[in-house]
Amino acid sequence: MSRRKETIKKEWNDAAESWVDFVRKSKDYYRDELNNPATFKLIGDVKGQIVLDLACGEGYNTRTLARKGAKVTGIDFSEKLIELARREETKEKLGICYHVLDATDLKEFSNKHFDLITCFMSLQDIENYRKAIYEVARVLKNRGRFVFSIPHPCFETIIEDGKRVSATRRYFGAVKYPIQWEMERLVKPFRTTSFHRTLTDYFDALSKSRLLVSRLVEPRPTKEGLRIHPQLRKVLVTPQSIIVESIKCTENR
Numbered sequence: 001m002s003r004r005k006e007t008i009k010k011e012w013n014d015a016a017e018s019w020v021d022f023v024r025k026s027k028d029y030y031r032d033e034l035n036n037p038a039t040f041k042l043i044g045d046v047k048g049q050i051v052l053d054l055a056c057g058e059g060y061n062t063r064t065l066a067r068k069g070a071k072v073t074g075i076d077f078s079e080k081l082i083e084l085a086r087r088e089e090t091k092e093k094l095g096i097c098y099h100v101l102d103a104t105d106l107k108e109f110s111n112k113h114f115d116l117i118t119c120f121m122s123l124q125d126i127e128n129y130r131k132a133i134y135e136v137a138r139v140l141k142n143r144g145r146f147v148f149s150i151p152h153p154c155f156e157t158i159i160e161d162g163k164r165v166s167a168t169r170r171y172f173g174a175v176k177y178p179i180q181w182e183m184e185r186l187v188k189p190f191r192t193t194s195f196h197r198t199l200t201d202y203f204d205a206l207s208k209s210r211l212l213v214s215r216l217v218e219p220r221p222t223k224e225g226l227r228i229h230p231q232l233r234k235v236l237v238t239p240q241s242i243i244v245e246s247i248k249c250t251e252n253r
């Protein structure tokens with residue numbers, strides 16, 4: 001593993017306790033009132049499907065997929081987050097199998113194994129996203145779906161040379177940038193690393209792996225979300241995220 005990847009993994013291991021509190025105590029209202037309702041609507045019925053949740057973190061959405069009747073595997077490269085996910089599985093047995101694995105090397109899984117692969121708000125954190133997408137395509141069945149959400153590359157805020165820059169001002173060209181998580185809602189601030197890429201970068205990687213984009217959603221907050229968290233009103237003007245569904249279209253792999 002490269003030194004840079006080790007550093008990014010360590011950031012997530014160090015963030016684990018604070019991240020778990022943020023996610024499980026409903027403090028992540030962008031997840032609860034914006035991204036999850038739209039993503040699960042797009043995903044639809046998963047009953048009986050064999051699903052991989054890529055970069056699953058502590059497993060919040062992995063558990064939701066399992067509760068909806070899917071047979072789910074979750075992978076993440078953070079040992080700490082997978083340990084916390086496994087601990088939940090011992091409390092509520094959902095039949096989820098967790099692995100500490102890098103998204104760019106899914107060697108545990110044979111070709112054409114999964115019906116659906118999800119990747120919730122993580123592809124922007126995976127340095128070699130092209131390799132991860134290639135692996136996704138390899139382990140997906142033909143006509144299987146890859147559904148992922150990312151911060152909207154056109155509107156995200158990037159940190160460049162220590163300054164916050166809107167992607168509208170420096171859209172073209174990939175860049176690695178730090179995220180300082182320091183909202184009051186966190187028990188402890190932490191830092192992670194993300195990568196800004198263009199929509200073309202993502203779509204090009206998908207099409208090179210024969211994943212054809214079938215649907216795209218720029219989610220709007222729920223009515224309840226707007227009522228409880230009026231801050232979400234800004235998402236009615238400019239999207240915070242984008243959700244992409246793609247379908248594996250090849251008979252040759």
Ligand SMILES: C[S@@+](CC[C@H](N)C(=O)[O-])C[C@H]1O[C@@H](n2cnc3c(N)ncnc32)[C@H](O)[C@@H]1O
Binds near residue numbers: 012061075077081
């Ligand atoms: C923003 S979190 C999202 C986690 C989870 N999908 C969720 O919705 O709660 C991003 C996740 O990506 C994982 N990650 C980043 N790079 C990875 C890689 N190369 N392989 C596997 N996981 C990775 C991190 O450990 C972290 O859990």
